[in-house]
Amino acid sequence: MKKNNANLKPATLCVHAGGYHDAATGAVTTPIFTASSYACPNPSGQNIYQRYSNTPNQRAVAAKLAALEQGGDALVFGSGMAAITTVLFALLEPGDHAVFQEDLYGGTYHFVAAELTQFGVEVSFVKANGDFAAQIRPATKLIFVESPSNPLLRCVDLAAIAALGKARGLLTVIDNTFATPINQNPLATGLDVVIHSATKYLNGHSDLNAGAVIASGEIIARIRPFAVNHGGMLDAHTCYMLERGLKTLALRVERQNENAGKLARWLQKHPAVARVNYPGLPDHPDHAVAARQMRGFGGMLSFELRDAAQAGAALGRFQLATAAVSLGGVETLVTSPAKTSHVKMTAAERAAVGISDALLRVSTGIEDADDLIADFEQTLAAK
Numbered sequence: 111m112k113k114n115n116a117n118l119k120p121a122t123l124c125v126h127a128g129g130y131h132d133a134a135t136g137a138v139t140t141p142i143f144t145a146s147s148y149a150c151p152n153p154s155g156q157n158i159y160q161r162y163s164n165t166p167n168q169r170a171v172a173a174k175l176a177a178l179e180q181g182g183d184a185l186v187f188g189s190g191m192a193a194i195t196t197v198l199f200a201l202l203e204p205g206d207h208a209v210f211q212e213d214l215y216g217g218t219y220h221f222v223a224a225e226l227t228q229f230g231v232e233v234s235f236v237k238a239n240g241d242f243a244a245q246i247r248p249a250t251k252l253i254f255v256e257s258p259s260n261p262l263l264r265c266v267d268l269a270a271i272a273a274l275g276k277a278r279g280l281l282t283v284i285d286n287t288f289a290t291p292i293n294q295n296p297l298a299t300g301l302d303v304v305i306h307s308a309t310k311y312l313n314g315h316s317d318l319n320a321g322a323v324i325a326s327g328e329i330i331a332r333i334r335p336f337a338v339n340h341g342g343m344l345d346a347h348t349c350y351m352l353e354r355g356l357k358t359l360a361l362r363v364e365r366q367n368e369n370a371g372k373l374a375r376w377l378q379k380h381p382a383v384a385r386v387n388y389p390g391l392p393d394h395p396d397h398a399v400a401a402r403q404m405r406g407f408g409g410m411l412s413f414e415l416r417d418a419a420q421a422g423a424a425l426g427r428f429q430l431a432t433a434a435v436s437l438g439g440v441e442t443l444v445t446s447p448a449k450t451s452h453v454k455m456t457a458a459e460r461a462a463v464g465i466s467d468a469l470l471r472v473s474t475g476i477e478d479a480d481d482l483i484a485d486f487e488q489t490l491a492a493k
């Protein structure tokens with residue numbers, strides 16, 4: 111980047127931070143360097159190899175992410191799960207204990223509960239608004255949260271988690287996928303590590319899988335050897351795609367924040383809707399926390415129909431929105447958590463965590479809000 115990052119706003123960083131400026135041609139975008147290996151020695155003084163995550167395309171997109179999350183350094187991965195598993199293997203060892211938020215992304219939950227524990231790491235789970243401090247033991251090394259959470263958009267008090275981590279000498283890690291760096295910068299609040307499924311908002315076009323980890327240079331230096339050996343790096347072509355997607359992140363997220371807010375307020379008044387979960391609504395249980403720590407309330411919301419039997423049929427009636435898993439793209443997607451992300455739980459387990467068969471989750475896209483609302487109107491009106 112030509113200028114110092116220090117005073118630049120997120121929308122400017124999306125366009126100008128990171129990148130690779132090709133002196134030979136003056137190309138205004140990063141060229142795609144397809145080489146897996148580079149002559150040694152080369153002017154960088156490094157042994158450059160794609161699995162080491164130090165090629166020009168990997169560094170270009172990592173530098174943009176570090177600037178956006180206000181971190182010292184970043185690593186990009188082939189998926190969000192590659193980022194999550196690599197961070198946990200790097201920062202925990204046998205005999206350690208870690209405290210996890212209970213309502214995590216399903217893949218993270220299953221990895222932590224069924225696989226991480228095979229390596230001698232003990233884990234405890236706490237509700238989003240629960241007492242994290244009460245679970246800390248002498249062997250505890252790390253706290254892992256996800257805010258807002260899926261699918262009820264619960265928000266964890268990040269300043270409190272950061273303070274707890276500092277007071278007890280624990281690393282604090284957050285999956286910031288739902289919020290994006292446009293709405294929330296946990297490192298600035300004092301957390302140590304930010305993880306993203308870049309598959310979602312960061313890329314924003316539902317056409318690749320990627321992950322990212324942003325932290326201080328010191329913590330990234332601890333994670334890097336595990337990233338190298340676990341091998342889950344991101345290839346040059348996908349790095350280029352992700353870098354291109356990130357240039358419009360601020361624009362997209364601002365529209366998604368706006369659309370989700372309008373849709374949430376409209377749904378709240380609809381007679382077929384029993385409840386709307388959106389942190390931007392004053393009646394959301396974590397509205398005050400969200401208002402304190404988020405610049406925007408995000409593009410994700412969920413709502414419960416009065417008649418659970420209508421939920422499946424409603425999914426089939428959308429004309430603009432698509433019934434599909436995943437989130438964060440330019441197109442609006444709707445899912446039934448009970449049938450997708452939480453299908454492995456029993457109905458009683460789902461009820462205990464507040465996920466009924468009548469619940470639908472919406473990832474709001476960048477369409478015109480009136481068109482979106484009209485689609486929800488025809489969907490909810492039909493019987």
Ligand SMILES: *Cc1c(COP(=O)(O)O)cnc(C)c1O
Binds near residue numbers: 308310
């Ligand atoms: C999708 C998702 C992941 C996993 O990311 P992949 O890119 O699919 O591996 C992790 N956390 C959250 C919150 C997600 O939404």
